[in-house]
Every structure is written in structure tokens, then in C-alpha cells.
């Protein structure tokens with residue numbers, strides 16, 4: 692399952708942010724690019740499994756979607772199609788392929804910025 696390895700990556704990133712902090716992790720916020728085809732429900736489930744037995748266990752995973760954006764390589768037209776609607780050239784992806792760990796909320800009402 693694709694989502695499980697991603698979830699493991701998120702958990703280990705959170706753990707490395709926590710270094711030295713004793714607070715309980717309440718929420719983990721991630722932004723998921725539309726083009727990653729990550730299933731948010733499966734990711735939440737995988738996160739639950741991946742965090743089991745770690746200080747991240749029981750933490751809520753909050754996700755938001757980053758909309759896909761593409762730009763024409765020759766004229767700069769931006770849109771969502773894979774061929775430019777203005778000149779027919781190829782498009783390059785400028786957003787939507789990323790997975791970002793945006794924020795970790797810890798109980799000591801302090802936000803650890805990622």
C-alpha cells in the first residue's frame with residue numbers, strides 16, 4: 692500500500708521535529724497535492740498503523756488538498772490540462788505533486804512549525 696510508506700515518512704518526520712520536546716502531539720497537518728493520487732482516508736488509516744507504539748500514536752492527521760496547476764512550457768498559459776489550450780505545447784506541473792508536512796500541534800499550546 693502506497694499510503695503506508697507515506698504515512699511512515701510523516702511519522703518519522705514528526706518524530707524528528709519532536710526531538711527534545713515532551714508535549715503530546717495533538718494534530719499533524721499535511722497538505723497533499725491533487726496529482727499525488729493519495730487517498731486521504733487510506734492515508735489516515737495508514738497513519739494510525741504507522742504511529743502505533745510511537746509518541747505520535749493517537750494523533751489526528753489533518754489533511755488539505757493542494758490544487759493541481761500546470762504551465763505551458765512555451766507561452767506560459769496556466770491551467771489544468773496537459774496540453775496548452777492557447778498554443779498546443781506541452782505543459783509542466785507547477786503545483787499539485789507535493790506532500791507537505793505543514794504544522795504539528797503539541798499539547799503545550801505551542802506550535803512547532805515545520
Ligand SMILES: [Zn+2]
Nearest residue numbers: 763766775778
Ligand atoms: Zn502555450
